[in-house]
Amino acid sequence: MSAMQEINNYMKTEFDARSINEALARGVAAFFMLPLDPDMETVADVKTAVSEAVTNAIIHGYRSEGGVVTMELTLRGRELTVVVRDSGVGIEDVAKAREPMFTTQPEAERSGLGFTFMETFMDSLDVDSAPGRGTVVTMKKLL
Amino acid sequence: MLKEFIECPGALVAVLGGEIDQYCAAWLRSKLDVETELSGEKNLVLDLSDVSFMDSAGIGLIIGRGKRLASAGGRLALAGAGGKLKKILEMSGVTRLYPLYPNYRSAVEDMMK
Numbered sequence: 001m002s003a004m005q006e007i008n009n010y011m012k013t014e015f016d017a018r019s020i021n022e023a024l025a026r027g028v029a030a031f032f033m034l035p036l037d038p039d040m041e042t043v044a045d046v047k048t049a050v051s052e053a054v055t056n057a058i059i060h061g062y063r064s065e066g067g068v069v070t071m072e073l074t075l076r077g078r079e080l081t082v083v084v085r086d087s088g089v090g091i092e093d094v095a096k097a098r099e100p101m102f103t104t105q106p107e108a109e110r111s112g113l114g115f116t117f118m119e120t121f122m123d124s125l126d127v128d129s130a131p132g133r134g135t136v137v138t139m140k141k142l143l
Numbered sequence: 144m145l146k147e148f149i150e151c152p153g154a155l156v157a158v159l160g161g162e163i164d165q166y167c168a169a170w171l172r173s174k175l176d177v178e179t180e181l182s183g184e185k186n187l188v189l190d191l192s193d194v195s196f197m198d199s200a201g202i203g204l205i206i207g208r209g210k211r212l213a214s215a216g217g218r219l220a221l222a223g224a225g226g227k228l229k230k231i232l233e234m235s236g237v238t239r240l241y242p243l244y245p246n247y248r249s250a251v252e253d254m255m256k
Contacts, residue, residue: 026196042228044196049199055165089160109172109207112234113199120234 002021007035009075016141017058017067023070025054025084032073033080038143045121046080052114054085054139059086060104061135084137085136091129098127145171146193148178149247153255154186154220155179160193163201170219172204172218176211185217186254190247192223202235220250 013028015021019085026047033043050071057069072083091097098119103112119125122139144161157175179187187208191197209219222244225234232238244250 019164022164022166022198041227048198048231051164051196055198055200059165074224109168109203111199111206111235112204113202117199117231119216 006077007075008077009035010073012070012072014068014070017062017069017088019055019058019064022058022068024052025069026050029082029089032075033143034124036075036078037142042141042143046082049118049121049139049141050082050084052117053082053139054077056114056137057084057086057088057135059108059110059120061086061090063089064127078143079092080141080143082137082139082141084139085134089132090131090135092131116133145174150182150184151241151247151251152189153184154188154250154251155182156188156190156222156251158190158193158247160195162196163190163194163204164196164198165200168200168204169181172207175208179212184217185212186220187212188220188222188244188250189256190222190246192246193226194224194228197228197231199235202231202237205218205232205237205241218254220244222247222250 011032029046029050030043054069064108068086070085070092074081096102098115099115101112103110122141124140126138146158146160147154212219219241221241223246224243
């Protein structure tokens with residue numbers, strides 16, 4: 001394949017909202033990026049962000065009671081878009097939830113850094129959520 | 144993943160490895176707490192040199208252990224983290240709370256002073 005050839009690709013996967021699938025989700029994202037041969041740092045950044053988004057869906061969206069998490073990955077040239085979607089309880093105050101160290105579950109030793117990590121390691125983060133409507137997290141990164 | 148515990152004079156060392164996320168955090172938390180209590184040591188060193196991935200669940204685990212040890216008059220130290228992991232620890236402010244040493248031996252030595 002020519003190094004100049006532009007890669008456009010898309011995939012969608014659904015999995016049970018169980019913590020064991022966090023590793024699966026970040027592994028899938030890492031393999032999806034492989035044709036672009038990103039550096040290790042970039043792969044680690046995306047893996048961390050995916051892990052945070054999927055963990056949030058499982059433990060906050062579905063309150064660890066199960067459900068289905070959808071992850072969509074899109075490559076347009078060198079831009080990766082990751083969409084993680086749940087149909088869980090939703091977030092009442094998205095701005096508050098995005099504040100560093102904010103957590104609704106301090107007793108469970110949550111660090112409250114999930115959204116901070118997503119923001120830091122990706123180029124952009126959009127969170128669309130409302131109570132009872134689930135949550136859609138969209139992240140983009142130039143590889 | 145927990146690889147092994149090393150009992151040193153002045154501190155218990157827990158050698159961790161692999162990927163630390165929400166999936167293993169609860170199990171790891173209880174294993175660390177039980178083993179620390181059984182050892183009778185007040186201080187704990189987490190050797191992170193073989194940890195290949197950690198997300199915010201791992202940060203929560205570290206802060207939780209640090210608070211727990213402090214409430215019993217003990218201290219937590221970190222060792223061996225480099226590259227991306229070191230960056231995550233620094234970014235989250237964890238290294239301001241718990242010192243990071245190049246290896247577990249230097250952490251234990253410092254704790255004995």
